[in-house]
Amino acid sequence: MASDDWMDGFVITHYIIITETDPVFAQDKKVKANGLEGEYREGFLFKEKTGVLFQGTGLTEAGEYITINWSKGGPKGRNTWFTKGVGGKWKSPVKWESVAVDPHVIPLGSRLEIEAYPGKKFLAWDTGGAINGKHIDIFLGATTMSEGKAYGRKKSRVRILK
Numbered sequence: 001m002a003s004d005d006w007m008d009g010f011v012i013t014h015y016i017i018i019t020e021t022d023p024v025f026a027q028d029k030k031v032k033a034n035g036l037e038g039e040y041r042e043g044f045l046f047k048e049k050t051g052v053l054f055q056g057t058g059l060t061e062a063g064e065y066i067t068i069n070w071s072k073g074g075p076k077g078r079n080t081w082f083t084k085g086v087g088g089k090w091k092s093p094v095k096w097e098s099v100a101v102d103p104h105v106i107p108l109g110s111r112l113e114i115e116a117y118p119g120k121k122f123l124a125w126d127t128g129g130a131i132n133g134k135h136i137d138i139f140l141g142a143t144t145m146s147e148g149k150a151y152g153r154k155k156s157r158v159r160i161l162k
Helices: 042-046 145-149
Strands: 007-019 057-059 065-068 082-084 098-100 111-114 122-126 135-143 154-161
Touching: 007 145, 111 135, 122 135, 135 145
Parallel strands: 007 057, 007 135, 098 122
Antiparallel strands: 007 154, 057 065, 065 082, 098 135, 111 122, 111 154
């Protein structure tokens, strides 16, 4: 594919590392979790569509990253095992550079341009369970849900750079 060949029809979304200090978890009780010492806000770990179980990785109030321990079987609700560190199937993601892709559409390791973000270059470093076909998920780093949602969904052309 020539570097000037734009591909149409991509959906661009954005993923984050959820923060335990996010105001949506402020009233949550603290609970223990498999594989972790100490206690963490319940919603931060387990809340549907916002917690570490959904986002994959979280930043604790103490400034430590935690992620799902995939070697212990992945997400299993409150029986999920966690470990310290940052998730990502290929490499640790880099804010506003890493993107998750469907490797059947864009090969992992590809450098990309996304027309919706002129002047920025991205690297296909990850995959995701909900990333299928012409869908690219841009990593925004550790942030609140409201900040992450503010970027919304976009349609854009994409090209693979040489």
